[in-house]
Amino acid sequence: xxxxxxxxxxxxxxxxxxxxxxxxxxxxxxxxxxxxxxxxxxxxxxxxxxxxxxxxxxxxxxxxxxxxxxxxxxxxxxxxxxxxxxxxxxxxxxxxxxxxxxxxxxxxxxxxxxxxxxxxxxxxxxxxxxxxxxxxxxxxxxxxxxxxxxxxxxxxxxxxxxxxxxxxxxxxxxxxxxxxxxxxxxxxxxxxxxxxxxxxxxxxxxxxxxxxxxxxxxxxxxxxxxxxxxxxxxxxxxxxxxxxxxxxxxxxxxxxxxxx
Amino acid sequence: xxxxxxxxxxxxxxxxxxxxxxxxxxxxxxxxxxxxxxxxxxxxxxxxxxxxxxxxxxxxxxxxxxxxxxxxxxxxxxxxxxxxxxxxxxxxxxxxxxxxxxxxxxxxxxxxxxxxxxxxxxxxxxxxxxxxxxxxxxxxxxxxxxxxxxxxxxxxxxxxxxxxxxxxxxxxxxxxxxxxxxxxxxxxxxxxxxxxxxxxxxxxxxxxxxxxxxxxxxxxxxxxxxxxxxxxxxxxxxxxxxxxxxxxxxxxxxxxxxxxxxxxxxxxxxxxxxxxxxxxxxxxxxxxxxxxxx
Numbered sequence: 001x002x003x004x005x006x007x008x009x010x011x012x013x014x015x016x017x018x019x020x021x022x023x024x025x026x027x028x029x030x031x032x033x034x035x036x037x038x039x040x041x042x043x044x045x046x047x048x049x050x051x052x053x054x055x056x057x058x059x060x061x062x063x064x065x066x067x068x069x070x071x072x073x074x075x076x077x078x079x080x081x082x083x084x085x086x087x088x089x090x091x092x093x094x095x096x097x098x099x100x101x102x103x104x105x106x107x108x109x110x111x112x113x114x115x116x117x118x119x120x121x122x123x124x125x126x127x128x129x130x131x132x133x134x135x136x137x138x139x140x141x142x143x144x145x146x147x148x149x150x151x152x153x154x155x156x157x158x159x160x161x162x163x164x165x166x167x168x169x170x171x172x173x174x175x176x177x178x179x180x181x182x183x184x185x186x187x188x189x190x191x192x193x194x195x196x197x198x199x200x201x202x203x204x205x206x207x208x209x210x211x212x213x214x215x216x217x218x219x220x221x222x223x224x225x226x227x228x229x230x231x232x233x234x235x236x237x238x239x240x241x242x243x244x245x246x247x248x249x250x251x252x253x254x255x256x257x258x259x260x
Numbered sequence: 261x262x263x264x265x266x267x268x269x270x271x272x273x274x275x276x277x278x279x280x281x282x283x284x285x286x287x288x289x290x291x292x293x294x295x296x297x298x299x300x301x302x303x304x305x306x307x308x309x310x311x312x313x314x315x316x317x318x319x320x321x322x323x324x325x326x327x328x329x330x331x332x333x334x335x336x337x338x339x340x341x342x343x344x345x346x347x348x349x350x351x352x353x354x355x356x357x358x359x360x361x362x363x364x365x366x367x368x369x370x371x372x373x374x375x376x377x378x379x380x381x382x383x384x385x386x387x388x389x390x391x392x393x394x395x396x397x398x399x400x401x402x403x404x405x406x407x408x409x410x411x412x413x414x415x416x417x418x419x420x421x422x423x424x425x426x427x428x429x430x431x432x433x434x435x436x437x438x439x440x441x442x443x444x445x446x447x448x449x450x451x452x453x454x455x456x457x458x459x460x461x462x463x464x465x466x467x468x469x470x471x472x473x474x475x476x477x478x479x480x481x482x483x484x485x486x487x488x489x490x491x492x493x494x495x496x497x498x499x500x501x502x503x504x505x506x507x508x509x510x511x512x513x514x515x516x517x518x519x520x521x522x523x524x525x526x527x528x529x530x531x532x533x534x535x536x537x538x539x540x541x542x543x544x545x546x547x548x549x550x551x552x553x554x
Contacts, residue, residue, distance in 0.1 A: 052419070073426070076423060076424065076425040084423075088417045089420070090420065091416055091417075092528050093412055093416065100406075100409060101412075101413045101426075102424040102426075104410055104426070107406045109405070109406075114402060114405040115398040115401055115402065116398075116401075125405070128406075168425060
């Protein structure tokens with residue numbers, strides 16, 4: 001059964017059609033790359049899946065359920081987590097607290113217990129600290145646990161975002177340009193990390209990325225969109241040799257040169 | 261001596277209101293220009309109960325807190341549900357604050373603008389001290405729990421918080437109700453300290469004083485606003501000899517804070533034994549985010 005299914009999804013902003021009649025589905029355990037030129041509507045697709053935007057037409061099914069009408073909070077709780085193209089961490093909190101924050105649903109104390117600081121609260125907080133440490137270890141940030149999130153270098157902030165998304169215990173993980181601003185070695189390490197978390201946490205992943213080496217390394221399947229429309233959806237070999245993809249990225253003339 | 265005790269009592273009372281507002285403004289990131297209204301509601305509720313109905317002081321205080329919390333729900337529900345943007349929300353609270361004051365001026369049980377004289381003097385210095393220590397301690401517990409972290413997350417990035425499964429409306433509502441309850445408690449204590457209340461005591465000037473204490477003291481800090489409100493009350497008293505000039509000094513202090521400490525006296529940090537140690541160990545201070553821990 002497919003985990004995620006988009007059926008004829010269209011999204012308009014006023015007169016601009018950002019996503020047009022887009023359909024694709026994703027099976028459990030798959031990892032797919034979502035690529036396309038700038039402004040193709042990739043992030044809009046993520047925003048539609050996570051409920052930030054509502055679709056204009058069409059439906060989005062997650063585990064067979066229509067999530068069009070759901071608010072973002074219940075979609076996250078249903079098992080879809082994401083990272084952001086422009087990093088959105090809780091800057092003034094420490095690295096550890098960023099993770100602890102999203103683990104709030106594991107803390108089963110109530111408000112009155114908090115005000116009185118009962119032993120249960122103390123114990124639960126300690127438990128949350130240990131749990132967040134586990135996630136920090138996965139992405140290798142444990143030695144930065146007490147640093148403020150905005151004091152980390154860019155690449156580590158991206159890793160923290162991934163750890164934070166993991167802590168939400170998602171089934172489907174949407175990564176929006178995780179390798180942006182990373183050098184080749186760093187993006188190689190990122191590929192290993194993504195592979196590791198996918199196996200470890202049984203994830204299904206959609207990856208938006210402009211670093212083609214990262215996409216080709218990770219994704220057996222690639223979905224290409226251009227001007228909000230599906231251009232091609234297939235194996236990476238098929239996409240690599242497709243003329244339309246070259247045209248979309250390089251323009252008509254250059255595609256001819258490259259084709260020859 | 262009597263006089264010094266008096267000033268300290270007022271400081272203690274205002275600390276309770278300021279710490280509550282700090283949760284709402286400093287930690288949750290929403291500005292209020294009407295928090296004096298919550299003090300007014302708490303003051304009138306508690307005073308009416310002890311004055312007309314001989315209700316025990318402590319129960320009257322609790323009733324004042326409860327009433328403030330209920331009223332905050334009435335203003336919070338429509339505005340926070342609609343996710344009013346920061347400045348619009350501040351204007352809504354300004355209107356709310358004035359509306360409450362006008363209502364108090366026109367009710368018969370509050371005796372209108374004449375106010376309520378002859379309220380029993382139950383608020384002694386030890387009473388204030390006990391309540392302010394409890395409130396500060398509880399607020400600290402709040403901030404260091406999941407509820408506090410959720411509030412900070414909403415202040416830092418509401419979109420990311422929502423994408424982390426945090427219900428923004430509930431978080432903001434909880435902070436508002438908590439701060440209103442603190443305001444109500446402060447109001448109840450205030451009424452039984454002064455023995456007299458009238459609506460003119462709870463104008464937007466008081467609201468502004470509370471909000472500027474939070475901002476000058478530092479967003480995301482508890483100790484900062486406590487220091488600031490203590491200054492705000494103590495400085496005019498100390499400068500009473502300077503007569504007219506004290507208001508100038510008051511303004512000057514605010515301007516100096518804005519120039520030299522734009523994020524407030526203690527912005528995003530707490531005064532603690534740990535922070536004194538950090539002062540001697542600059543390297544550690546620069547690297548760690550530990551300042552937030554108390």
